[in-house]
Amino acid sequence: MMTNPGNRITQGQFSFLPDLTDQQITAQIKYALKKGWALSVEYTDDPHPRNTYWEMFGMPMFDLKDPAGILMEVNNCRKTFPDHYIRVMAFDSTRGVESPAMSYIVNRPKKEPGFGVVRQEGPGRTIHYTVHSYATDKAEGERY
């Protein structure tokens, strides 16, 4: 598909770049901690762009001062779900912002089949389009 160069999913920050190394992830975590954001690790095997809420891996990590602890969680998550999408989120809890401030993928399946277009015929010859992730044809947990 033209919109999915190299068959890689492009969601969140840095997703057009090659995969981040642990050192780069640590640097990004450090940046978020300096800003006072709370980081959390999430995973999913349903990469549809509208799938906003991924599964939480453990609790969001408040009051940590050092990136080492968060990187440890990331690696735990990679060990548990080696073939899922895993992302690190930084949540800015400032009054009035209260939303994720960063989100980047740190782990992806080896093979990403991408998306297909599904067309639906509506009344009056209108066509409705939606994307459908090929991976989700299989049951949860057997997709990658």
Add this chain to the structure above:
Amino acid sequence: MSDTNNPDSAQRSTVLADDAQVDLEAEFQASNVQEVLDKLDRELIGLKPVKTRIREIAALLLVDRLRKQFALTSETPTLHMNFTGNPGTGKTTVAMRMAEILHRLGYVREGHLISVTRDDLVGQYIGHTAPKTKEVIKKAMGGVLFIDEAYYLYKPENERDYGAESIEILLQVMENNRDDLVVILAGYKDRMDRFFSSNPGMRSRIAHHIDFPDYSAQELLAIAKLMLAAQNYRFSPAAEQAFSEYLKLRMKLEHFANARSVRNALDRARLRQANRLFACGKKTLTKIDLMTLEAEDILASRVFVDGQPDSEPGADTAVQK
């Protein structure tokens, strides 16, 4: 410590030639450690063996840094420590200073201290302990994890106790994340010895066993003066005399908790001083009146009257930590 901002910092730092010279003194000045060590000397009375050991550690870390400039690689020294000593000998205070010193020497990244006891590490039921302990460890990363009363972690008389699980996780982290955190255990000497004899893995992973000696009467008096100065009080000459008498008597009684007992005695003296100022009926008081503790504020103590500690029976044991 890895500097994540420039991933190639390790390669970029130039290796000095074999005949180059490095300035230990300059390196020492640059690290600002002297300031912390001086503060330690000023604010902590006595504790000679402790101060000596801290100096040694500081020297080792500095020399290590210089060796790195010549690319003389050596293992990062392990700095997990064990503080043993009676109650009130300043174990927690020194642990906090330790965090600061290690931070200045660039051994830990953040230099914060997370102080925990058994309750923070050990869970109530199966599967509760590991996440709890890991949570604490994650918080402490980049700093110092201080485990007070560490011997409570292991209860040999209870087979179903989850403390052992917590110790296992700690051991793993102490070995694998040496660069990320320093663990300091603290507790009374005899119990800590028993704890280590039943956990040989723990003993071998802790390089520094530091013993905190009890204070002498003079040292306690000096500590009392420091405490008062910090609160903008002072002894009158007679009161100072009375207080050193008080210390001599109090040290013979049971439940004597060194500096902590001194602090409690001073708190009670302040109460009596306030009471005295009220009772004497003077309309106007000077600054000096408000600052000075008189001999009678000290002598009213039950230690002088009937040879009992001031606190109600049992109250002193409750605050013993």
